[in-house]
Amino acid sequence: MFFKRFRRQQPTTDAEFVAAYKATGNLELLGALYERHMELVYAVCFKYLRDEEESKDAVMQLFEQLITDLRRHEVQHFRSWLHSVARNYCLMQLRSRRVYSEESLSASSDDPDSEAASAPRQLVADDDNELDLEHDLNCMSGCLNALPPEQKRCIELFYLKQKSYADVADETGFDLKQVKSYLQNGRRNLKICMEKHHD
Structure with a gap:
C-alpha cells in the first residue's frame, strides 16, 4: 500500500520527494528532486571553486554522493541540508588543493618563478x-x-x-x-x- 501510494501520486514537495526516494530508491525521483535545486548547487560550487567546468563536475559528483547520503541521513529541510553538503564538499576540495599547493610550494622553494611558488596562499x-x-x-x-x-x-x-x-x-x-x-x-x-x- 505504501509503495502503491507513491506510484499513484507523484510527489510535489521536497519532503515528499525525499520520503519517496528513501522508500523506493528510485533514481528518477532523486533526479527530479535534485533538478529543482541544481542552480543552487552550481552557485554554491562556483562561489567556492571559481571555475565553471570544475563546478559542473562538482554538481555531478554531488548527485552521486546523494544517492547514498540521502538514504542514510534524516533530512528535515532538504534545501538547507543540500546547501550544507555542497559547501562542505567544496571546502574539502579546496582544502585538498591547498595542501597540495603548500606541499608543491615547499618542494619548489628553490624556484621562485615556478607555478607552484606563485600559487595563491589566501x-x-x-x-x-x-x-x-x-x-x-x-x-x-x-x-x-x-x-x-x-x-x-x-x-x-x-x-x-x-x-x-x-x-x-x-x-x-x-x-x-x-x-x-x-x-x-x-x-x-x-x-x-x-x-x-x-x-
Missing part, C-alpha cells in the same frame, strides 16, 4: 557574511594536521565527508564510543587551535 571572501568561514578554512588545514591522527580522521569523515557515526566506525575500525570520544576531543582541540588563529 582565499578571498566574496562578502562579509562569509568572512569567518573563509578565515576558518585558511587555518583549518594546519589545525587539522595538528590533531592526533585518530581525531583528525574522525573529524574529516564526520564533518567534511558527512559520514554517519556508524560509517566512521566502519571506515576507521573504531567502535562507536571511540568515534564519539575522538570527535568530542577533536572538536575541542580544533576550536582551541582556530581560536588562537582568530586572536
Whole structure:
C-alpha cells in the first residue's frame, strides 16, 4: 500500500520527494528532486571553486554522493541540508588543493618563478557574511594536521565527508564510543587551535 501510494501520486514537495526516494530508491525521483535545486548547487560550487567546468563536475559528483547520503541521513529541510553538503564538499576540495599547493610550494622553494611558488596562499571572501568561514578554512588545514591522527580522521569523515557515526566506525575500525570520544576531543582541540588563529 505504501509503495502503491507513491506510484499513484507523484510527489510535489521536497519532503515528499525525499520520503519517496528513501522508500523506493528510485533514481528518477532523486533526479527530479535534485533538478529543482541544481542552480543552487552550481552557485554554491562556483562561489567556492571559481571555475565553471570544475563546478559542473562538482554538481555531478554531488548527485552521486546523494544517492547514498540521502538514504542514510534524516533530512528535515532538504534545501538547507543540500546547501550544507555542497559547501562542505567544496571546502574539502579546496582544502585538498591547498595542501597540495603548500606541499608543491615547499618542494619548489628553490624556484621562485615556478607555478607552484606563485600559487595563491589566501582565499578571498566574496562578502562579509562569509568572512569567518573563509578565515576558518585558511587555518583549518594546519589545525587539522595538528590533531592526533585518530581525531583528525574522525573529524574529516564526520564533518567534511558527512559520514554517519556508524560509517566512521566502519571506515576507521573504531567502535562507536571511540568515534564519539575522538570527535568530542577533536572538536575541542580544533576550536582551541582556530581560536588562537582568530586572536
